[in-house]
Amino acid sequence: MPGRVSIFVTCIVDQVFPRVGLAMAEVLERIGYTIDFREQQTCCGQPAFNSGYRAEAAQVAEHFIRTFRDADFVVVPSGSCASMIGHHYFDVFPPESAMHEEAQYLGPRVWELSRFLTEVAKVEDVGAKFEQTVTYHDSCHALRELHIKEAPRRLLRKVRGLTLKEMSVAEECCGFGGTFSIKFPEVSGGMARTKIDSIHGTGASTVVSIDSSCLMQLQGALSRAGSKVRTMHLAEVLASREPQS
């Protein structure tokens, strides 16, 4: 039975892709949830953690835990951030540390959006309509750390007018990888090109994912290549109701 859910929109959505956060809120409200947005929220700490700065990551993680410690559900429009909280907080807070138990308590309450919809809310049809051919990019942490493969596809298949066409290398990394993308731009860009070749091979107009960071990488590479294909977060597709121009 729907109730109240907290949302953690992630720092990148807050600052760069607010429309994704709004779309997520809209979808959740549409199926009956009340949204709790805590203004204390900022980042999960992943940038520092992935860069080897554990102490700094721990401080930010602690802030995250304090912000959401009494929430029953925290829904996140990102597999990567959800995995940081659910898995890597234990690397940040090893068993002997003070925050370990808190991390253990909060971890299972944090849900990536597509998982939350299909497993907690138990809906696949959220009443969306999107008349386009789309292809789905499996983001790495969602796929390999959270084992999210089918949930977003099940949701997409229920969208009216939408055709899902799989690309040949859906599971290959887009090349983002956080600071990797600016530490090794040539390699990161090369990985994106492999991916967009595969996207183009499907003839889809839109590439969908559940992580805005991957989409930022892919959109940047698509635009640089002069491609007409655009990127959309799953939440945006699920929020759509009108035929797209």
Add this chain to the structure above:
Amino acid sequence: MMMTRERLVQIQNAVADTKLQNAVYSATARLKEKRQEVVEELPEYQELRTHAAALKKHALENLDHYLEQFEANVIAHGGKVVWARDGDEAAGFILDIARQRGVKMVVKSKSMVTEEIHLNQRLEEHGIEAVETDLGEYIQQLAKEPPFHIIAPACHKTRQDIAEIFRKGLNTECGDEPEQQAGLARRVLREKFLEAGIGISGANFLVADSGALLIVENEGNARLCTTAPKIHIAVTGIEKIIPRAQDLAVFLKLLARSATGQLLTVYTSLLGGPRRPGDVDGPEEFYVVLMDNGRSRLLADKEKRESLNCIRCGACLNACPVYRKIGGHNYPWTYSGPIGAIITPQYKGVLQDPWLPFASSLCGACAEVCPVKIDIPKILLDLRRDVVAERTQASSNRLEKWAFQGYSWLMRHPRLYALAGRLGAIGAKLPFATRIGPAAKWGQVREVPMPASESFRAQWRKRKAAK
């Protein structure tokens, strides 16, 4: 960026080299797809991985016991175990034997451990010719290049490249057909097998309870290397030990499948010592050189010890999008790809090539295919932490450290974070904004995203007020 200019240029060149990219991408794709097919047909695949990882863990935790057992069994069969602390000691032993027996030529079957200690070079410095007999290794030797890939040393070469290498290296005509090329190599190498006084091999597994070593291969050259010459010397790392012969059932099911997508390799040889009276073939002398060369240091680090689980199948290379872009020659040491990225810093010290653990998007494709379940992304993250710790101690990362301290502080002060975000959004509109700092790096290969003119939190507040 902690990386030499030279290395950076090499990486840029590799990424821009379409021919190389195509060769590597298709060779690794083939191996990757074949592996995928055969593991999907093996219902117990995941259990086998778990079992293999547990066996490796047990063997490494009791390494001294199993190594002693292995040695005792080798001696009982009439062979000899030689303990080598490093490449000097291993090469020293081989040179002594060669000198005593008057050997001028050795044949070698594929061995990454001998690459690790530059054995060929050391032998040649002492006037001993070392001939690689694995086709891929032979091509690389003629091309004067180290192996490009753990199991497919010349996978970056097209058949036209190979024809050219044979023409130059052997001073003879050679066409573009792989069969023809293999035939030519076989003819040349046959002479070498007959002439060589010593055969040097590696080992895939050392079986403690039977004092035998196991070698898998597809060309039959390892079989010849280990039986035709009068002396066989296997050079291998101490971590290759497994407790019992019956454990091979687990590892052999995983190794060929992970490496080449075969159910089993064409040849699987279990070698247990010198020729005994009545044997039809086999060497007169049999030595196993057990190398440490830094392995005991890895063993001491419980957190990353599982790095020694590796059975060198190469599956992680084929799965790795970074390896597939930069190729096998842009890793600082003998071992390339994800496994190279985690063991090189452990063998050489993290500050030697501090960029290496960062050259990954942490996609996890490596760990997904590793037959012995090495958690490569986790080890990369731990190594990043170690790099930062050592650089902080040496005060060589002040700016970066400040940046992350600043980040952490800002993220704990939501109002200031929001304000900084808005200032950033205004700053991003400045004409030069995309030409400096990280935005410029990003913009080298992609269009730079613009921060939204209104953040989520600002829009949310308005939305709530309107309701």
